[in-house]
Amino acid sequence: MGARPLCPETRLCNALHVRLREQHGIVTSQYEFLRFLREHPDSRVADLATEFAIGVGATGKGVDRLEKRGWVVRQANPADRRSHLLALTEEGARLLARAEETFTSGLSELLESALAPSATTAAARALSHLRSALERDQIGNPTG
Secondary structure (H helix, E strand, C coil): CCCCCCCHHHHHHHHHHHHHHHHCCCCCHHHHHHHHHCCCCCCHHHHHHHHCCHHHHHHHHHHHHHHHHHCEEECCCCCCCCCEEEEECCHHHHHHHHHHHHHHHHHHHHHHHHHHHHHHHHHHHHHHHHHHHHCCCCCCCCCC
């Protein structure tokens, strides 16, 4: 019996993961967390967990790793003493800017090598609609 094939998006993410790790010492999940925090300052761990449909415990551990590397800081939440707000550090913002160039160029290169321009546009539109439908219907949310 042969190996089970990976979903195409898994292979794409794996290829980008390797580039980010080799060039910046981060992985795709860390890159995505940093991007979210840049776009949504003063988010909480629970906000990240909701956005990425993963458990709060796993998200907290991911944030711990980012904090340990000096890319994210936790700040007291003035509205709720039980939670913290997350913010990118200057070092985290600089890392993200460099990693974003790597991610974007890598994604473009991989897509352009496999798809015609019209197919790339159609695929992006289809994936956007699929994500919207899954979010609307709350499909794929973490169970634990």
